[in-house]
Amino acid sequence: xxxxxxxxxQDGHVSLQKVAVPKPEAGQVLVRSLACGICGSxxxxxxxxxxxxxxxxxxxxxxxxxxxHTPVMLGHEFCAEIxxxxxxxxxxxxxGSRVTSVPxxxxxxxxxxxxxxGVHGAYSEYFLLDEALLLPVPDDVPSxxxxxxxxxxxxxxxxxxxxxxxxxxxxxVGCGPxxxxxxxxxxxxxxxxxxxxxxxxxxxxxxxxxxxTRLINPTKEDEVVVGAEYxxxxxxxxxxxxxKHTLIDNFIRRAPANxxxxxxxxxxxxxxxxxxxxxxxxxxxxxxxxxxxxxFEQCLNAIAEHKLPxxxxxxxxxxxxxxxxxxxxxxxxxxxIKVLIEPWRTGxxxxxxxxx
Numbered sequence: 223x224x225x226x227x228x229x230x231x232q233d234g235h236v237s238l239q240k241v242a243v244p245k246p247e248a249g250q251v252l253v254r255s256l257a258c259g260i261c262g263s264x265x266x267x268x269x270x271x272x273x274x275x276x277x278x279x280x281x282x283x284x285x286x287x288x289x290x291h292t293p294v295m296l297g298h299e300f301c302a303e304i305x306x307x308x309x310x311x312x313x314x315x316x317x318g319s320r321v322t323s324v325p326x327x328x329x330x331x332x333x334x335x336x337x338x339x340g341v342h343g344a345y346s347e348y349f350l351l352d353e354a355l356l357l358p359v360p361d362d363v364p365s366x367x368x369x370x371x372x373x374x375x376x377x378x379x380x381x382x383x384x385x386x387x388x389x390x391x392x393x394x395v396g397c398g399p400x401x402x403x404x405x406x407x408x409x410x411x412x413x414x415x416x417x418x419x420x421x422x423x424x425x426x427x428x429x430x431x432x433x434x435t436r437l438i439n440p441t442k443e444d445e446v447v448v449g450a451e452y453x454x455x456x457x458x459x460x461x462x463x464x465x466k467h468t469l470i471d472n473f474i475r476r477a478p479a480n481x482x483x484x485x486x487x488x489x490x491x492x493x494x495x496x497x498x499x500x501x502x503x504x505x506x507x508x509x510x511x512x513x514x515x516x517x518f519e520q521c522l523n524a525i526a527e528h529k530l531p532x533x534x535x536x537x538x539x540x541x542x543x544x545x546x547x548x549x550x551x552x553x554x555x556x557x558x559i560k561v562l563i564e565p566w567r568t569g570x571x572x573x574x575x576x577x578x
Contacts, residue, residue, distance in 0.1 A: 227565065228346035229545045231268050232293040236549050238542060241295070243348050246308030249329045250350050253321065255565045256365040257539075258336075258344035259299035259373065262398065262465060265552055266488045267294065267337065273490040284339050297344030297563070298325035298336035301359055301368035302351070311353045320359040322368045323351045324518050345545065347565050357519055360526045366539070366562050366574075367525050367532050370399075373560070374521035374530075377403020379513035380486040381411060386459045391415040393449035394434070395473075396463035397425040399535055399560050400486055402432050404461050406530045409433030415452050419445045424557065428534050446476040457482060467493040474500045474507070482506040533574075535560045541569030 224243040229236050246252045267274050271290065278284040284292065304319045315321065325335035325344075329352050336343025342350060359368040377400055386392060392408050394401050397420040408416050409432070418434035420426050426437040436452065438445045449458045458481045460473050465487030473483050474495060483505060500507060525532055539562040540548045548561060548571045562574070 226347040227542050228295050228342070229297070229542065229563070229565075230293045231264075231271065231296050233291050234268060234271050236268060236296070236546055238546065241342075241346070244342050244350050246306055246350055247329065248308055248310040249353055250308040250327070251304055251311065251353050251356065252306040252308075252348055253302035253351055254305050254348055255297070255344045255346060256301045256303055256320065257369040258297045258563045258565065259369050259399075260548070260552065260561045260563060261299055261373065262400070263337070263488045264296045265549070266465065266490070267296070268549065269553065270490055277490050278339075288339060292339045294337065294339050295341070295343040295346055295349075296336050297346065297349070298334065299369050299372040300325070300344035301365040302344065302349070305348065307353070315356060315358055320365060320368065321351070321356045322359055322371050322522060323355045323357060324513075324515050325372065326352070326355065328352050328354065345542075345563055345565060347542070355515065357522055359522070363522075363526050366536060368522065369562060370532050370535055370560070371518060371522045371525065373399045374403045374406065374524070375513040375518040376400055376486065376510075377405075378407040378517045378521055380404055380461060380484055380510040381407035382517065383508055383510040384459050384461070384482060384484045386411070386413060386482075387457075388412040388414065390457045390459055391417065391449055391453040393417045393419065393445060393458060393460045394429075394463060395419040395445065395461060395469065396465075396487070397422075397429045398463065401461070401463035402429060402535060402559070404463060404486065405429055405432045405434050406524075410524070410529065417445070417449055417452060422557065425559070428559070431531055431534060446473065446478075450478040453478065459484065462487055465489065467491050470507075471495045474505055477503065477505055479503040480505070482508065485509045536562060536574040538562070538571050539564055539574050540571045541567045543568045544570040547571070
């Protein structure tokens with residue numbers, strides 16, 4: 223049996239383990255992971271695995287027989303290299319081609335790559351994809367840039383779900399990868415009032431480079447009041463990109479009438495919301511999850527066409543043996559935006575330096 227290195231989440235922490243290299247089945251492709259981003263949802267699954275598994279069971283993602291100590295092989299933001307095709311494949315892309323993909327296996331009933339127990343993720347040296355969903359990565363797009371397609375697609379889908387009009391005002395709360403992706407999508411949509419909110423001044427500065435037109439530190443200004451002033455007689459659209467469940471009720475209470483709140487953060491902790499405020503003010507509450515394949519492809523094209531300063535999203539990279547220590551660091555307050563894992567090598571966390 224051929225084995226490989228894989229980062230496995232179990233019982234609330236990650237570790238480097240040896241696991242079997244998967245074999246591609248009908249319609250599938252074995253790929254070698256070149257770069258994979260550490261997502262906030264990966265940290266959430268690790269920190270709140272019991273809550274996540276409870277939701278998985280209720281949604282039918284995992285059977286009741288799977289206990290809370292069930293392992294998960296993480297990694298769903300990736301660029302990879304084709305190694306081997308399974309049966310019933312067209313093989314239009316040659317072995318060795320770099321690809322990315324929506325991290326879903328339609329061949330396995332829609333299982334999520336890197337989030338579903340029993341499915342190999344891109345924190346591993348090798349994993350499986352569906353040939354039908356592969357997107358070739360252009361030669362001039364670095365692997366680390368292609369790995370950003372997924373979080374950018376999350377932001378684009380949130381903006382599309384919001385149905386925001388160009389004359390309306392966007393209040394983007396949280397300038398991590400998803401918040402910056404939302405700002406990018408808003409700018410490309412033509413929205414002119416894009417207000418970025420964060421506690422960290424350096425992230426606010428980066429938000430301005432992605433297209434934010436007003437920067438707000440909530441310790442110095444009331445971000446909802448500022449947003450309402452900008453919106454004036456038009457709608458204020460609030461994008462929650464932090465993943466802090468108490469913010470939802472907070473925004474509903476503070477938002478002006480007819481505002482729209484779009485929740486993009488991952489929330490598995492039960493939350494209390496007083497809907498009276500939403501009812502009286504006729505506030506819209508929307509939720510955004512993942513993206514559509516055409517949105518994913520649109521984001522890869524945006525990277526290839528140099529429509530955003532993607533390098534500014536990347537703050538560090540790490541080899542596969544340094545992931546456990548990196549997770550511990552990311553679980554505490556830090557200045558990172560996006561850290562990339564390169565599963566094909568070893569090495570501790572180091573600052574990312576663009577070659578572009």
